[in-house]
């Protein structure tokens with residue numbers, strides 16, 4: 372049975388949303404010439420009007436970032452830079468509730484996740500990198516300790532504030548200045564972060580935020596005054612950026628898509644595994660590049676796992692993201708919902724068995740019930756392409772070698788999970804899997820000290836940890 376809970380909505384009164392926003396350039400707000408709306412995907416209510424950055428806006432921001440690099444930021448010691456980062460981290464903690472509510476309104480993710488995952492991890496990223504700012508000589512990086520200069524950063528909509536933190540914190544700690552573009556559906560927490568930069572007294576021009584769409588992103592990528600590009604988003608756009616940057620001197624890191632294998636061996640603790648499967652694919656509506664979107668089950672336990680998984684999925688609470696009881700919120704946009712529908716329709720057409728949790732979906736906004744497909748084969752689109760929604764493709768295996776072969780049979784290589792009580796199984800499997808992050812008997816755990824990134828079409832370079840610092844430092848030390 373499902374327990375009945377009274378609604379426990381978080382108050383929206385902690386956030387103040389302006390009707391129109393400009394860009395944040397050189398420490399000041401600069402009006403945009405064109406605008407587009409950002410909406411709450413759970414209700415389709417218009418939240419605000421966001422400036423659509425032009426090539427001229429990007430140029431102004433790059434000049435501000437260059438000036439700040441030359442005149443102030445590169446002149447500061449690591450210790451002084453670290454002080455600003457500590458200050459930003461503490462302000463983020465102080466304003467955590469505001470950030471969490473704003474993220475949930477603009478993105479559609481449950482307040483439980485924005486409050487307990489996105490915002491605390493964002494602050495943790497600033498604290499972690501604040502600590503490195505004056506210790507770069509001792510970090511053991513394979514680069515010099517000199518910054519690139521001006522860094523262009525383009526981020527996606529699935530973890531808006533957290534992806535900003537992943538990009539901005541290491542860039543500033545290593546002495547670079549930044550021009551960042553948030554994703555078009557989720558600009559609001561980046562604009563609140565701009566206020567935090569002002570509050571922290573960060574020198575003007577060190578962080579510049581230009582809002583906009585793909586054309587704004589492209590203007591950043593192609594601007595000759597930028598020394599390094601850092602991108603997180605789709606593999607398709609990642610390839611465009613790689614082509615644009617190839618004939619230049621710009622340095623590049625790409626964090627792209629994934630199709631993570633979550634492998635369950637016959638000896639796994641089934642109840643814990645079922646929780647891990649749910650967390651692996653239904654966390655953040657499955658809008659997670661490292662989601663465990665391919666469940667690879669040993670045949671001996673497949674029926675039991677699937678039965679328990681379906682029972683558990685029927686208890687997932689789908690609905691108002693601001694309700695503290697909600698597990699699964701809204702799909703981020705009409706476009707993303709259309710993509711999920713297209714791929715799930717292809718799954719049915721290609722012969723996989725579809726099963727969705729029995730839950731009522733709200734009438735306004737964008738929603739998709741937690742869904743699994745059984746009888747999936749390697750040839751199916753739902754086994755190969757990133758769905759980026761609350762949809763799990765289930766495959767089975769008999770021998771461990773078959774599990775590894777299926778897991779690695781993908782153009783991606785970002786994450787994987789292994790469920791087994793036997794340590795030797797886990798060690799053997801981790802050595803065979805081609806994935807940047809591998810979790811054992813857990814999933815979707817993140818820490819600023821742990822490098823994150825992928826093989827093959829999942830991207831280039833690592834973010835986080837000591838490895839992530841190198842990406843923001845010049846050349847080889849050798």
Ligand code: NAI
Nearest residue numbers: 526527553554584585588589604605608627628660757759
């Ligand atoms: P996208 O790659 O188009 O958007 C990501 C960011 O890139 C946004 O800020 C966007 O404005 C910017 N952008 C778009 N075109 C650009 C261009 N030509 N040059 C520079 N910047 C550009 O991703 P989208 O369309 O939002 O999502 C499509 C699919 O991509 C999703 O269904 C999902 O499969 C995947 N995706 C993966 C993410 C990840 O974390 N790896 C994040 C977001 C999407």
Ligand code: MG
Nearest residue numbers: 409410477556
């Ligand atoms: Mg929005």
